[in-house]
Amino acid sequence: MQAAGPLLNGNFEQAPNRSQMNGSRVTGKYAIPHWKATGFVEYIECGAKQDHMVLVVPEGRHAVRLGTDSSIEHQLSVTRGKYYSVTFSAARTCAQSEKLSVSIVPGDASGGELPVQTVYTSSGWDSYAWAFKARQGVVSLVIHHGDDQVDDPACGPIVDAVAIRTLNPPHATHQNMLINGDFEEGPYMTPGSPWGVLVPPMDEDATSPLPGxxxxxxxxxxKYIDAAHFRVPHGSRAVELVAGVEVAxxxxxxxxxxxxxxxxxxxxxxxxxxxxxxxxxxxxxxxxxxxxxxxxxxxxxxxxxxxxxxxxxxxxxxxxxxxxxxxxxxxxxxxxxxxxxxxxxxxxxxxxxxxxxx
Missing domain, CATH: 2.60.120.260 (Galactose-binding domain-like)
Known part of the structure; x- marks a missing residue:
């Protein structure tokens, strides 16, 4: 596993075989190269229309859309005991509630649900980070849309630009008792992406994409931001508090x-x-x-x-x-x-x- 960068076909530009598709729907479980698809998964091209809405693709020309109770899965080769952060982009496509969760199999926890209801950018989609500690050398990353309170089974978020980064948490010292007080250690940011990465709330026992x-x-x-696209007081990374009193x-x-x-x-x-x-x-x-x-x-x-x-x-x-x-x-x-x-x-x-x- 590389120290940092996109997963193999993490941007979904390698297309499924058309013989394993029905329109935009992926019918073959392993049709998308390097991914396993379960449930109502669609392969979306930039500019495709849903009713009167043009679907947004965060990066490149293609992405996937997860319908009701569907998921995509990618096998990872990792180092047991190391910490990793996964970054990906997501965009809502329906008015109904959409619940997106991320997990690692096998893992100690069922994973975390990402709050995709609030859109933080004017583009209509955001990049999210999620982290885990590797319990084995080979694990599977699962991104799942589990909302069953929808009228249309195709309704669900678009997912794109999936990447990973090994986290190397710094240690506390006499000069600074806080870990990662300068926020230099954190999730992967796609080069050239001007929107930052959202770090969602987590359970107390969860691994943080922002170590410490x-x-x-x-x-x-x-929002985790970088000096290449934002003004940062010190170093190359910082945190922007974008949600008022509702987050600490x-x-x-x-x-x-x-x-x-x-x-x-x-x-x-x-x-x-x-x-x-x-x-x-x-x-x-x-x-x-x-x-x-x-x-x-x-x-x-x-x-x-x-x-x-x-x-x-x-x-x-x-x-x-x-x-x-x-x-x-x-x-x-x-x-x-x-x-x-x-x-x-x-x-x-x-x-x-x-x-x-x-």
Whole structure:
């Protein structure tokens, strides 16, 4: 398995044999090269029409559409014990509720359901990330559409541009007790894709596509962005809080009761016309919090701030969330929000930390 990149025929440009199709529907289980199709699966070409709607293909000329209780499956060669993140694009095609889930077989969990009801870009589709820990050297990635509350069995999301990346989580240090505080380690981003990758909420035991960080929400996401297409305060990656108070970025870290700590971070905008006066992020621990405001013109920039607190327990949960809801100023309805980056936590009594804080 490659360290990062598209799966074999992950963009579905290698077409099924026409003898194993009925119109756009795939009738042969192994008709799509490198994939196994189950249920009502269609092979979609860019510009195809459904009633009066033109179907959107996220990348290239072709994609697949998953109808009611259908799935696509791809076998992966991985390294046992390693962590991986899967990225793919999805677009809704019907007015009904569409439920898309991802799982690994064999695996310890049934997988995660992705919240595809909210569209975060004006294009009509989004890229999502999902992660897992490999329990065996050969596993199967399954993307499943399981909604049975629809009138049309063909109704379901379009899926395209499936890729994978090996995750290499950094370690906490005296210089930063937080893991991946600069967000440089995260899911695969397709080169040239200007829309970022959505990281959905996860169960507490789930593997995070953003190592060290959990996304806490009922149905909303955060957006992972890169410096090639957005303004990023530090390095090449950051997180944009696009769903207001409905989602929080969280990390739990071991602390010593009675010891003082300093949390430092950057808050800004992604340079994507997300203008707001002000744009605010709530930063919190169990022992204190503050609201950090940033006057955004939507052209990039950030402020640096800090939160000092004294721990009272053996662990401290660090939380970031946007206090408001924002859309870009181009009237497209694209959801946006404040950017969080370059987060560090140090004990102010540690000699390494004292040097850093001077």
């Amino acid at each position: 960080w959990a996304i806490m929400s009922y149905s909303k996401v955060v 970025l969280v990390q739990e870290v071991a602390t010593v009761p009675g010891r003082s700590y300093r949390l430092q971070f950057s808050v800004g905008d992604a340079g994507n016309r997300c203008a707001a006066s002000p744009m605010s992020v709530q930063v919190a621990t169990a022992y204190g919090g503050k609201r950090v405001s940033y006057e955004s013109r939507g052209t990039g920039g950030f402020v640096r701030d800090k939160l000092d607190f004294k721990a009272e327990g053996n662990s401290t949960r660090v939380v970031f969330y946007s206090t408001g809801y924002h859309t870009t100023s181009d009237s497209s309805g694209t959801l946006c929000g404040p950017v969080v980056d370059d987060v560090s936590l140090v004990s102010v009594s540690h000699p390494h930390a004292r040097r850093l804080l001077r």
